Amino acid sequence: MPSLYPELQLYIDGEWLGAQGRPSETVFNPSTGGALGDLPHATFGDLDHALSSADRAWRTWRATTAAHRSGVLRQAAMLLRSRAETLGAVLATEQGKTLMEARQEVLGSAEVFEWCADEARRLYGRVIPSREPGWRQLVLRQPVGVVAAFTPWNFPMMIPARKIAASLAAGCTCIIKPSEETPAGVLEIARALHDAGLPRGVLNVVFGVPAEVSRHLIASPLVRKVTFTGSVPVGRVIASLAAEQAKPATLELGGHAPVLIFDDVDAERAARACATGKFRNAGQVCTSPTRFYVQRSAYATFVESFARAASSLAVGDATDGGSTMGPLASARRVAAMQSLVDDAVASGARLACGGSRLPRDGFFFAPTVLHELPPSARVLSEEPFGPLALVLPFDDEDEAIDAANALPYGLAAYAFTNDAGRIVRLSERVETGMLGINTLILAGADTPFGGVKDSGYGSEGGMEGVEAYLVTKYVAQAPAP
Known part of the structure; x- marks a missing residue:
């Protein structure tokens, strides 16, 4: 295994978890066909741990100031930029894109975190002029809650960065299941956030059999939002699982x-x-x-x-x-x-x-x-x-x-x-x-990304990408009787 390729682990409740008796699968280098390392799969107990951790962390993360959330995201972006050379080589090794493209993806991911750090400070509500004297009518934008995110193998850092940075900027917590074929990129995003001081449980990274993990996470009442990037057939399954629980979903699916x-x-x-x-x-x-x-x-x-x-x-x-x-x-x-x-x-x-x-x-x-x-x-x-x-x-x-x-x-x-x-x-x-x-x-980072027809619904990137993790609350305040 090349020395530059990191140890593959789970990241749950702020801790790095190795195989330790867990099932695992081998990750391969597409340029050579050789093995890179073994990736542990989360057990159902691990998934429940991630869920409870994310739910607990949401209660404090949502209450942190926008300035604090912005600062953590910005520090993570700085760390990603400083590590771009090494991370680019890791990305090229596990996914197969050229070194130049891989470095660009790392830097693009850092830009996403920078954009979302700025956007965290701009999640404004509004005041609606009242119809009666003494009334106040407010519209608040609040985080939706725990997010379950699922990402593919073709952009192992950029696509996860969009989901992680936007959800955290909004005040949500995130459990992400990236592709098992390209796991290192997301783990390095988690490492940057960990090193930037992200509180425990705000981000959890799990791997496993895709159908089992998605069903378990989406079915949990602790998950309030689903976001998926991948193929049209799998997207339809994810949409169906989310609909069963009446949970909002963002789907970025295939194209031609x-x-x-x-x-x-x-x-x-x-x-x-x-x-x-x-x-x-x-x-x-x-x-x-x-x-x-x-x-x-x-x-x-x-x-x-x-x-x-x-x-x-x-x-x-x-x-x-x-x-x-x-x-x-x-x-x-x-x-x-x-x-x-x-x-x-x-x-x-x-x-x-x-x-x-x-x-x-x-x-x-x-x-x-x-x-x-x-x-x-x-x-x-x-x-x-x-x-x-x-x-x-x-x-x-x-x-x-x-x-x-x-x-x-x-x-x-x-x-x-x-x-x-x-x-x-x-x-x-x-x-x-x-x-x-x-x-x-x-x-x-500053433009919406999404499709129509069978290519899905909802947008990532830009202000639309962060708004996807917010709910609207209307507050009507009348004078006390």
Whole structure:
């Protein structure tokens, strides 16, 4: 096990808990296929301990001043920044994104904590002018309570940071179950908060069999709010469990993002920008641009330029500073890519580049560009979540918008155009939670992140992300009789 990779533990009630007879599973390095360490699973007793700890801590954390909560979050952000080099290497090792991307994720996570530290001071209520003399009508914003959070493996620090920082800023306590495939990043967030002086029980980090942990936590009457990021099928299960208890939930689910490239932009430059965005984190991004619809007059140039840019990527070990794309996260992701490519080619699609696993240790798949796809190709309707780009032509704006809106997903969409009127029309008509115009960069600590349709509901990031952990209380005060 590399010396930089930390010991894997649970974090419950301010204490670090190792295996100690608990069941465990092995965490693997996707660049080599080798084992990194053993991750302990929480027992049901551990989960109950986390629940009682979070409930007890909420009664004091909610009563702390906004200035104090802000200070803890800000100190944690400073610690994350100071540890970015080491944590970036840890992240690259366990998840497979390149060192540069991993460092950016650590720094982005620190920025989330900084933003939420500021926002903790701005959770204002309001006074409503009364209708009667001597009355006072107040609207208070108060923390919802104990939060159960569930996060995936593709952004092991950024996604947990959004949930942890926002819930703590609001005055809630949080029990988080991250992915068992990428546990170290969240544990390092917990370590930064621990070192920043976070009181015991305000944050608890548990691992285990996902279905068992989620059912146990969501069913507890101590949990008042659920937040989940992951696939659509699992999101529906989480939503159902929360609905059984009438608990509010925030769901950020899958996507299959369309990109509309019009012929009033430089097709070669757009292709290079799209390749950079598409193959970030090997395409394992919920907002990853995937369905590239190109106006017919620019189609051939775009396909050629896109394939050339994809083929030039240096695919290699994530911890090698020269790599521009790392491995997929697991062997099952490689198998999923091959299945989708084989189906598309068998259906009549053409390969512009890539299309197969790379012959080396680890879970590597070549950056792949498919074009001339028939409607029957599965990859046009199933989220690939990997380094597969699909290029299709269109003739006019209405056709492009219809194609963009054709799937039940609605997380992110993009367009490249210089037509001011078209930008307005796209902003109105494309069915998505987020729309990038001439950019593939959407997420920021200060901006809302969320989808529509099957891509979920609610937002993370920005003021909306913190408000998701607040409840509204109205207080009517009349003169004493």
